[in-house]
Amino acid sequence: MLPALLVLALIAVVLAAPVVLRAARVRRAAGRARVTRPGEDLAALDYDPGRERRAEQRARQLLRSCVNEEEWEMYRDLGFIRVAGSGQQRRGAAARRRAADRAAAPPDPADIPPYAYLLYPHKPVVAFVPADGRLLSEYCVEFPDLTGVGRSRLPASDDVLAKWMALTSDESRVIGQANMHLVGRQLDPARVRRDLWRLAEWERRRAGSQEARRA
């Protein structure tokens, strides 16, 4: 009887060994991850949805106070902002005067910038040609907080504002810092084209309602 029980116990140990070893390996790997990435654990413990929501509300207010009315409404309605490339600024003074003089008139081709950017929160900046909607490239850029531990991502609207400030003030610097790829690495080109179509529709409706208000 005893030898039979011993044999059964031995078989049970042999069968259970792989399961026990696998569990031990998983636990050891988790322990290593805890040791090597303490900031992530702190971030997870530090995460407060209420605080994040309040931060995003403050960020939206700040964004609204910095960009112009059109850009704010674009972000509010569409979730992104379009910024003209600096080619517009170089030849800009005369074009801006013309634009101010005839704000209600249809856009003159001379006022259309040679290229522009779409700024999405926490996604790459997309460069495109406004005249024909051709997608040029995507610039992967982020604004990580290097000063403290814990969360390192800005609220969504702050991320857009950081991109907006960096591009409108020092375009070559921020583009120089970014990793450039063809469109499609992180963003779906079909989705970007759909966003450009949404933007065109939005501008058409907005121009129509502004004209109606004036009449």
Add this chain to the structure above:
Amino acid sequence: MKPGYGEVLISEGDPRVREDEERLIAEFRRQLDEGMWAAVPTSTPGSGRRQALMVHDYSDVPPEAERVIFFPRAAGG
């Protein structure tokens, strides 16, 4: 701008008052030393166009500026 908090007021004062200005300069330098970028939102009269002006030194801040926004510097994503 601070992750998890959004806009945080760092310091405020009247730059025409010497003590205030010294405090603002010290805070400006501290933020830049921590690796932040500083920008001042500006607008072009008449066109409605707005943009930002990157400032690298306190003396670059336009006298009429109401605020300077510090944000983490850009890095390749």
